[in-house]
Amino acid sequence: MATYCIYESTFIAVKDTAAPSRRLSLSAPPAGDRPQVGETRAARNYVKNLEHRAEQLHAERPPTPDGAQEIQAEEPAPVLATEQEEQPAPVKADAATLPSKGSYGHPELCRKPCLFLRYGNCPNGVQCEYCHVPHSSRAVKLDKRQRDSLKELSESALLGLLLPHLNARVSTLNLPQGAADTVGLMEQHLASLPHEAEGHSMAAWKLNQLNRLLKQMSFMRLIRLAPCSDQGAIKQALIRLQAGKASTQGED
Numbered sequence: 001m002a003t004y005c006i007y008e009s010t011f012i013a014v015k016d017t018a019a020p021s022r023r024l025s026l027s028a029p030p031a032g033d034r035p036q037v038g039e040t041r042a043a044r045n046y047v048k049n050l051e052h053r054a055e056q057l058h059a060e061r062p063p064t065p066d067g068a069q070e071i072q073a074e075e076p077a078p079v080l081a082t083e084q085e086e087q088p089a090p091v092k093a094d095a096a097t098l099p100s101k102g103s104y105g106h107p108e109l110c111r112k113p114c115l116f117l118r119y120g121n122c123p124n125g126v127q128c129e130y131c132h133v134p135h136s137s138r139a140v141k142l143d144k145r146q147r148d149s150l151k152e153l154s155e156s157a158l159l160g161l162l163l164p165h166l167n168a169r170v171s172t173l174n175l176p177q178g179a180a181d182t183v184g185l186m187e188q189h190l191a192s193l194p195h196e197a198e199g200h201s202m203a204a205w206k207l208n209q210l211n212r213l214l215k216q217m218s219f220m221r222l223i224r225l226a227p228c229s230d231q232g233a234i235k236q237a238l239i240r241l242q243a244g245k246a247s248t249q250g251e252d
Contacts, residue, residue: 099132100125104244106133108175108219111242140216149206150225156193159186159226161207165214166222178241179219185234186226 098104100122102111114130116122122132142150150158166183169175202210214222220242223229229238 098126100128100130101243102128102130103133104242105176105220106131107135108169108173109179109242110220139218139221140213141221142210142213146210146213149202149210153202154196155227156190156196159190159193159228161210162214162222162226163187163190165211165217166219168215169219169222173219175219176241176244178237178245182223182234182237182241185237186223186228189228189234 100114102114104110110131110133112130113135114122114128114132116124116128117130117132122128122130150161153161163183163186166186170180170183220238223238228234
């Protein structure tokens with residue numbers, strides 16, 4: 001008789017054991033251990049020290065008469081001299097003391113900056129027809145669209161746009177008498193042109209943009225925008241003006 005071996009429950013069950021879990025801390029770390037809190041605390045202490053210092057300075061201030069503090073508080077704050085730096089006073093010197101012929105009347109009446117001097121030394125020296133005085137700011141120039149807008153204006157409309165800016169620079173800056181005489185010749189030329197009832201044929205926003213730029217331009221750059229600046233008596237007046245010579249009235 002054969003003997004049989006019977007295996008029962010032969011599957012081995014493996015029970016996975018979970019890794020020991022870390023207990024989460026139920027309490028927050030000390031406040032002093034966080035860098036943000038330390039920075040906030042330091043800032044608060046700094047502000048408190050400033051307030052304390054301000055109180056000390058106020059207590060040390062000598063007494064002033066009644067109403068003096070109110071008057072001082074109403075005084076306007078000093079204005080930064082940005083406009084004065086952008087519009088320095090013209091150079092007033094004899095031709096013998098100028099660094100070059102083209103430097104006369106810097107920065108309102110002088111010629112363009114000398115390129116030779118910018119990149120080294122100018123071989124022409126004092127005889128150079130360009131400006132040798134450093135320009136503190138870059139010259140304001142019109143872009144192509146703005147130049148095209150000016151070309152679309154009639155001569156009388158263009159002069160009507162430029163003359164207020166030219167007169168403003170003559171009245172506010174200490175320019176030679178020849179500058180006022182040249183503007184006077186341009187006004188006479190405008191009076192001789194046919195009268196136009198339409199005025200400026202330009203959009204208001206374009207006109208405002210142009211006026212802002214024209215206000216920043218030098219006297220000579222403004223006057224060169226007018227076609228009549230290269231004609232007749234006005235041309236001769238500009239030549240004498242940039243050469244530092246006295247103007248001649250009554251020239252045709």
